[in-house]
Amino acid sequence: MENYLQELEKKSIALIREAKAQFKNLAVLWSMGKDSTATLWLCKKAFFGKIPFPVIHIDTSYQFPEMYQFRDKIAKEWGFNLLLAKNEDALKNDMSPKKGRLECCTKLKTEALKNLIKERKFDALILAIRRDEHGIRAKERYYSPRDENFRWDYKDQPAELWDLYVKPSEDFSHMRVHPILHWTELDVWQYVKQENLPVNSLYFAKNGKRYRSLGCMPCTVPVPSTASTIDEIIQEIKTSKTPERAGRAQDKEKAYMMQKLRSLGYM
C-alpha cells in the first residue's frame, strides 16, 4: 500500500473505533458517492469485515437511478443493515427543488434525517465530509457536536487535542464523527483504486461529461470530462483548476447557502 494512504487509513480506522466505543447508538451515512463508499469500506475494515451499526441513506427520491441500483447491489454484497431516511410527508406535498433549493434540501435531507435520529435515538453519526471539499467544511472537527435542532456552533467549537477525541458529558444531542476529514479528493480516488472499491458509473465520462460529485438529479450537473477510468479520473484531478463541487447547485446559490445549510444541520 502507498505509505501515505496507509497513514490516512490508520487514522480513520482509529477514529471509527473510537466512535463505536464511546457512543451507545452509532450509524454511518451513505450517499453512494465515492467518499461515503470509501468510509463504509473503512468501517468494514475497522471491524474485521462486518459493519456493526446501521448504514443510513437519506432518500430524497430525486437521486439518480444509477445510485439506487448501486445502493441495492452494495448493500446486498456487503451485508449491512440499511436504513432509509425519507420525509414521506414532504414528498406527499410535492416537495421539490422548484419550491426553492434551501427549502427542498432542508425538508428532504435535514428533516428526514432528524426524524430518523429521533425515532432510532442515534447519539452519533459518521459522515464522510472532507476539509478540502468546501471552505465551510474546512472548519470542522473530527468530533463535532450538534444540539437537538441540529445546529452547529462553528464559532464556539470544543478544542480537539492530539488524538484524544472526547465525548462531552452534556451540551450535545448527537455527535457528528468525521473519519476522513483529513483526506483530499485525490486521496479518495487513489484509495478507491488501491482497494479496488466499487464505483458508481455516474463518475465515469460519457459523451464528454461526467459527474464529479453526486447529489439529486435536478440539482447536480455533470462537468466536461473525458475521464472514463479511475486512472483517468486521478490524472484529471491532478491537473484540474475547478473545484470538486462545481456541479452542485446548493454550494453556489447566493453567497452563503452552504453555510446556512450546514449551520441548520445539513451534511
Next chain:
Amino acid sequence: MSFPRINLVVIGHKDHGKSTLIGRLLYDSKAIQKQKLDEIRAELKETGRKKFEFAYLLDSLEEERKGGLTIDIMQTPFKSKKYLYTIIDCPGHKEFIKKMLTGASQADAAVLVVSAKEGIQDQTRQHAFLAKTLGIQQVVVAVNKMDAVAYKENIYRNTCNRLEQILKNLGYTNVPMIPVSAIKGDNVYKKSEKMNWYIGATLIDTLDRSITPSKIPMNKPLRGVVQDAYQDENNQLIIACKIETGTLKPNESVIFNPSGKKGVLKKILAFGENKEYAQPRESVGLIVEGIDNIERGEVLSHTKTPPKIVKSFSAEIILLSDTQIQNGNEIIIRYGTAEKRCKIQKILSEIDPVNLTVSSEYPEILKEGSVGEAEFTALEPICIEKYSEFPELGRFIIKGKKGAAAAGIVLDVQA
C-alpha cells in the same frame, strides 16, 4: 506522487500577517483554484472593498469576511517540490486560544510570523510558548512586512536577534528566519530582488529543507491502548487495540495495565488477514490466550517492559475557556483511551505566557486561559507516562462538560 505530508501551524501576533502569508503560499503554489479566486474578486467588488487581500482566500464564513479576520482554523493542502503541506491557520485573538491549541496539537511544525514593522509582541511570545508546551519541535520564522520597512537589513537583524533570545529560552535553537513580504510575495515562493543582502533560501525552500515528517516510534518499548473489546462468533474475545509505540508479534508475552492481566498473544487480526506483526498507529484486533475480558483504557505492553502504575504525577497544564481548577479539585483525565479520576494535589505555579516567567508560586486557583504546573494524585491506578519518554501516553486532557477543558503534558511520574 506520494508526497510526504506535513501539518503546519501558522502562529504569531494578531495582524502580523498570518492569513496573508498563508494566502500567499496557497496562491503561489497554485493550490487555489481559479473559480475560487474569481468568486472572491466578484465579492470584493460587490462589497466595495477594492483591494484584493490574500487573507480572503481563507475566510469562508460570512462574518469573517466582514470583520477581515480569520476566526477559526482552516486547513488547505498545498504542494512544494518535496511535501504536501496542510496549513492550519491560527487566529490571533486572545480569546481564541482553544482553536490555536487544536491546530497546534495536530501540527508537525510551526511557522512563527513576526512583523518587521511592529516587532515582537505579546502573542508572538505566547504562541511560541504554547507551541513548545504542546510539543512542537520544529519552528521556522517568517519576518513579515519587509516591504513596510523599505526592505532594510538592520530591522530584520534586530528582530532576529531579539527573537533568537526568546526562542532559545524556550529551547528552540538554530531556528531559520526568513525576511518576507507576504503581500508582495518576496521570499515566500519567489526569491526577492529587493533584499540582495539576504543570501538564504525562500520560506518554502527553507521549510522543505528543515522540516521532517514526524517519525513513527518503532524502536521504543511496546505501548498500545485498548479501544474496545468484541466477541467473535466463537465467543472468543477480540481486543481492539491501537498500537502507539514499538512493534508486536504473535507468540509474545503481553500484559495489560493497570489491571495486570497477561497472556500469550495468539493472533493479530486485521480485515481479511492474520498479521505477522503490528506497528505504531495501527488499530488491530488481538486474541490473547488467558484473557476473556478487558476494559477500554488499559495499556498494552510486553510483559518484560511494562509501564509504571502511577500514584501521582506533575504536569504543565493549559486551561481552556470556561474552566478553572483549584487545589483539592477532583477531576477526570483522559490519556490514551483511559478516563481516570484524579485530584489536583497542589498547584505549583502559574506561568505568564507573555513574559514567559513564573507569575505566581503555589496559587490556590488557575483560571481560564492560564498556564501552570500542578501535582496530581491518582484516585485509581493509572498508567500515564512522562511526555519526554512516551509523548503518545504523556499528554492528557481534563474532561469538562463540553469535552476538553484543559490540556496537560506530563513532566514526571511517581509509582
